[in-house]
Amino acid sequence: MAKKPVARSVSVAMFALVALFVVLLAVSVDAENAPVRLVGAVQWIGGLGMALALDTGGSIRIDLASVELTDYQGLTSGDRVIVTGVLSARRDRVIATAIARTP
Numbered sequence: 001m002a003k004k005p006v007a008r009s010v011s012v013a014m015f016a017l018v019a020l021f022v023v024l025l026a027v028s029v030d031a032e033n034a035p036v037r038l039v040g041a042v043q044w045i046g047g048l049g050m051a052l053a054l055d056t057g058g059s060i061r062i063d064l065a066s067v068e069l070t071d072y073q074g075l076t077s078g079d080r081v082i083v084t085g086v087l088s089a090r091r092d093r094v095i096a097t098a099i100a101r102t103p
Helices: 003-032
Strands: 035-046 049-054 059-063 080-087 093-101
Touching (some): 035 093, 059 080
Antiparallel strands (some): 035 080, 049 059
């Protein structure tokens, strides 16, 4: 009979561990889909891609597949823009959802 409380403690601990894992997974997925807003100048643009020189330094690739063509049609190197989107799963580019020209 002494083994029952131990087995119950292990079950409770396992349940708590699984619950913690589910919560952490949900937070991680939410963080990946958090919107980002980048300000900078177009370095190059072609097809469904663009490189943006950030005002904060560095540059990043922008995926334009989810943006309306009218949002980026006519952009050229040096144009100032604000890009709104989400980080890709690999965190190597931003998947744009909107692009706006800035003065």
